[in-house]
Amino acid sequence: MKKFLFLLVLLAMAAGGAWLYFKGMPMRNKPTSVATALPSLPKPAREFRFGVLGRPSELPLRALSRMPDLQDLPIKFIPCTSPAERWLMLTSGQVDVIVASTDELASALPRYEVDLNLFPMALQNGNEQVVGSKDGATPPWVAYLPGGVGQGLALDLKDPQLKLLSLQSPEKATAMLKAGQIRACSLWNPYLDQAKSQGFEPKGQPANNLEVWVSAHGGIQTGRLSEEDELKVVRAWFDLMRQLAEQPELTQRAIAEENELQPAQVPVSLKGLDFYSAGNLMANRLKLRDDLRTQMRDKVNLWSLAGQPVGGNIERLQVDLDWLSALGLDGEAPVPMPSPADSPTPAPEDSATPISRTGGDPFDRPGVSSGGNTTQAGGNASHTGVLPGPALTSEPKQLWSSTMGSEPTSPIIASPDGSQLFVGLDDGNLACLDRTSGRVIWKYPMGERIRSAPACHDSYVEVACDSGAVASVNRADGQKHWQVQVGSDVVGPLTEDGGALLLASYEGIVTSLDLNDGSTRWSQETGANITAGLAVAGDTVVACCIDKKVRSFSKTDGKPGWQTALGDACRATPCIESGLATVGCGDKKVYGLRVSDGTIAWKRPLPDEVACAPVALGRNVWVGCKDNNLYCIDRANGDEVWHYPTRERITNDLVAAGDTIYAVSQDMRLYALGAADHKLRFKNKQANWLQTPWVQDSILYLPVADGSVKALK
Structure with missing residues (x-):
């Protein structure tokens, strides 16, 4: 018994020693399961x-x-x-x-x-057919083209002697047919008509x-x-x-x-x-x-x-x-x-369609000057569309491109001294650029998108945004001069004349602000929505309204004058030259209204609506139509002089410099057309939508919806 107890004690001591030995050994890291991460594949390009x-x-x-x-x-x-x-x-x-x-x-x-x-x-109504030689001695092969219906057309011939031959191109099939290497082949147009004109005869029925x-x-x-x-x-x-x-x-x-x-x-x-x-x-x-x-x-x-x-x-x-x-x-x-x-x-150079003209020009009188040291969209308070120039008349090259950080959403203008450019942006900023280099000098935040073209006088530039806020900004440093609220969205370009800033809001209110401090000189409700800017001639302010009426007001006190009912809503800024206001209308007509009393001097039917501001230059007025054409109209009688087709509709305001008319189309092209010779001077393609340009010193400044402003010369 004592021996047995002694052995138990020895075993316990051995076990304890082993435990102490292994306890003192350093622990090995326990293997852990590691998830092997697969490399992330790049997302394929969206196309x-x-x-x-x-x-x-x-x-x-x-x-x-x-x-x-x-x-x-x-x-x-x-x-x-x-x-x-x-x-x-x-x-x-x-x-x-x-x-x-x-x-x-x-x-x-x-x-x-x-x-x-x-x-x-x-x-397919005859676009593809088998044609062949009249010579029965040619090899009995009938060729067909991949992807077409030629194989079926060949089998439909039900000629057991013919053998089928697959060829990769209509050019190869035509060449073998002419060389007598095959008896017939299936061709699609224009190769089909060419083969028929060369004496090869149709075989079987055309494809349907x-x-x-x-x-x-x-x-x-x-x-x-x-x-x-x-x-x-x-x-x-x-x-x-x-x-x-x-x-x-x-x-x-x-x-x-x-x-x-x-x-x-x-x-x-x-x-x-x-x-x-x-x-x-x-x-x-x-x-x-x-x-x-x-x-x-x-x-x-x-x-x-x-x-x-x-x-x-x-x-x-x-x-x-x-x-x-x-x-x-x-x-x-x-x-x-x-x-x-x-x-x-027609080729572009021949596309303008001239029309004969007769009679004098009752409106061929000196135009009304805006007065003051101002620059604005449309060139002046009357919105004739004529810019300082000289014109850019040949295919341009890019001088510079400036990134705005946001899409330009307004036409662009220059300062009166020509040193700066101003354009409104989608992010609510008014951008000021150096005209020589395109460098952004400053931005002024308005808070909402700016679609109205700014206007400039002396040391200040005025701007309005979609919220109805209107501001005057110091051109030198971009600091606020004054800022006021006029109600709902301000629409169309701002107009400056005689110390007043004139503007229209979508809710149908025409307002005159004092350029010195932004105080309201007068404000008038039209009772109808407005989607375009105002034009001024003398003491008359002209507004186009959605309720099918054109209205006039006194520039001095806002007192309502005449109103003229037309056939449909008027959505474009009017153009006034020599006592005649040219107005585009939703009834697919262009109207000439006498500024003195609002009576209709003439009306010109067109295939579609004119929804952009015209250009008045000399005896004629030019309008951009939604039917994808630029029309030249005689201001004396409303007769069409010529027209030029663009690929897409023209919805931006037209401008002119010298004797050249500039139009931007929804095909993302700028068209330059000679006012006198009716010829295409050049067209310039961009990668995105365009806003109305500014032309000065033979340089064209173009806002592009890709977020840039480009200078072309």
Whole structure:
């Protein structure tokens, strides 16, 4: 027993010693589970990608880059060498949309198990056909082009001797046909018409297939695009088709320039393609769905009988168009393609259309001077639009570009001594720039967006913003001289004349402030909204109102004078020269009103509304119309003298310097036109929307919506 107890004591001592030994050893770090972080991939660039083969139905796609709703969405075109490559890129998310014929669609749909949005965008009405040689001794090959309907057209010939040959380009097919290396080939326009004119005869029936817009949502799946981006592009497409119907010459010219073609080539290339408008598509959606299904089924049957069966799931040919309801498309008229003879596109130098004129000018009297050492939008208190000049008359180069930190939202003006420039910004600041270098000297905060053009006199510049605040600022240091509140949004350019600052507010109040201290000289309610600035001639202030009336007030005390009813709302700042006020109206007319009593001297119908301030220079007045034209009108009788087409509508006020008229259009271009010779001096393209420029010392100062002001010389 004693031995047993002794052994237990020894074991306990050994265990205790071991515990003390290991306790004294340094602890090893316990392994921990480490999550291996995957490297974060950069977000793909936001851009919309089209996969293209160079077919005629793809030509209008490139003009989408000019649509206003897509200015924030870069559009890219990926050239593809074959339909197979294009479908692989579509289904893998490398492109977002392709335009496929029903032949291509019938072959691809059963093979690719992907979710698609598609709709018929055009009907082939003779755009593609087989043509061939009359010489029966030529090799019995009939060539067809990738992505078209040529293979089906060739099989439809039902000639067992003919063998099919796939070629990559219409140029190659035409060359082989001319050389007698093939008997026939399928061509699309303009190659089809060229081959016919060279004596090759049509074979079989021309194509009457559908051209189909196909999207596989690849951009959405990769995070490159949102669902709204896809819908926005489709809406822009139908807007483009509407423009093609309403403005065929202008739209075809845009398509030509974006595809680097001559303008006359576009109607020839699109001949035999009838594009669907939104109204046609939505009204005939069920019929078009059935037509599309039938055409694809017929193609599959034809190929199967010819020993070329289509693999995959044939049930995928049962497409539907129900997703189109998400677009909110409204009804529109059909979009016929004009023939080349119906749509001549003049060169820019020849585009002005002169019209004969007769009679004298009863308003050819000296104009009214604003007086005082002032500068303002429109050049003077009468808003004739004539700037100091001299004019910039040749293609300019950029002298400097100054970053504003925010989008310029007002026209730009210079100081009376020509040393400074002033422009209002979207962030509520008035920016003062050095005119020589473009350096920002100071900014004055107004708190709300500034859309009214500032005005300048002596040592001060006046500015108003959307909140109704009006301020006078020291030009030297940007410090406040005075600031007052006049009510709601101040609209149109500010007008200075005879020591008074005259302005209009959206709620319909015309106000005169003393330039010395900002005190109110007088204020008058019109009873109607106002969206434009005021013009002054002598003691008469003219205001255009939304209630279809033009009103006058005394500049001295604000006493109401005459009022003249017109056919619709007047949204543009009037222009007064030699006793005649030129007013654009929503009834698609331009009116000449006698400033003395408001009576109508003449009225000139135009295709659309004039919603920007005109320019009066010499005997004529120029107006920018929403029909995408600049019109020159005789101030004596309202007769049209000439007009010049721009790509998009003109909605910014016109200006002139010397004998040159300047207009900015919604196509992001500045147009300079000779007032006397009616010729285009130059046009300057920018990357974003433009505000009304200022021209002085043959330098043009241009506010651009990308947040910059540019000097061009």
